[in-house]
Amino acid sequence: MIEVRGLTRRYGDVLAVDDLSFTVEPGKVTGFLGPNGAGKSTTMRVVLGLDRPTSGTALVNGRPYAAFAEPLREVGALLDPGAAHPGRTGRAHLRVAARSNGLPRRRVEEVIERVGLGRAARRRIKGYSLGMRQRLGIATALIGDPAVLMFDEPINGLDLDGVRWIRGLLRQLADEGRTVLISSHLLGEMEQIADRLVVIGRGRLIADATTEQILSGLGHVQVRVLSPEPDHLLARLREHGFDAQRVDARELRVDGGTAEEVGGLAHALNVPLHHLSEVRQSLEDAYLELTNSSVEYHGREPVLTTEEAR
């Protein structure tokens, strides 16, 4: 389990993380979602003891990271896949990690097998593709068989096969009862992988709930209407309290109503319609709107909280 409580990290004038609290539970894949610069990496670095909080705490299995004598047995992390020594082979890199954490050598072969590094383990890391580097980084994270895993943008730059592979692996790791936290700035990626989402913007919590709850709460329905008399219809819709906008010569978009209501009004007014449908705002657009306007949430309760989600 990972528990972040009232975490704040300031760099000079930049408030990278602002009074952030959330819990990552075992047995699930939790997506840590937010646009670039939202504070995800900073939060992960603090959890891993690589950065110090200005205030607040971050605990792994109830203890600060610094309290672990052999941390790779407690928490495995992929932060920067480029961090491995380029002149070493993948296997040598894993042997160093195993030795420095008092782990048996057989773990090296087990994780090479698990991440499908195969024959590439014999090659020098400088010749690795990004996908291979990601696999090696994940193998390093898994070497101590830790109960907690944190991967920063693990999907970045992977091809479709790589994405499918990561998705399957994360699911297995969660099914084994591990705590799995993965960060991303793309909702579309997380939608298919994460059971829960912790969404942040400008260092603050925006939402913390199941992926399903967040997706169903995002993106509102609009009514699309085409009519040869758009101005007349627009004026009447507004008179009846609908939030209607003209989109082009014949098209209107209406918020705050159903197709049935808009169609009924047009019929009562005798305004001809050439098209009538309900369209949902794209989730990615809704997510961007939510996170970009997150400054508006300062000082307020997050949209969804863990309590509501339960």
Ligand SMILES: Nc1ncnc2c1ncn2[C@@H]1O[C@H](COP(=O)(O)OP(=O)(O)OP(=O)(O)O)[C@@H](O)[C@H]1O
């Ligand atoms: N060492 C540092 N010194 C100064 N500012 C920093 C430092 N690290 C992060 N920041 C700033 O803190 C804010 C949060 O950055 P962070 O990297 O945590 O965001 P992120 O959500 O991980 O973004 P990305 O998806 O781009 O990695 C940004 O404004 C960033 O410029």
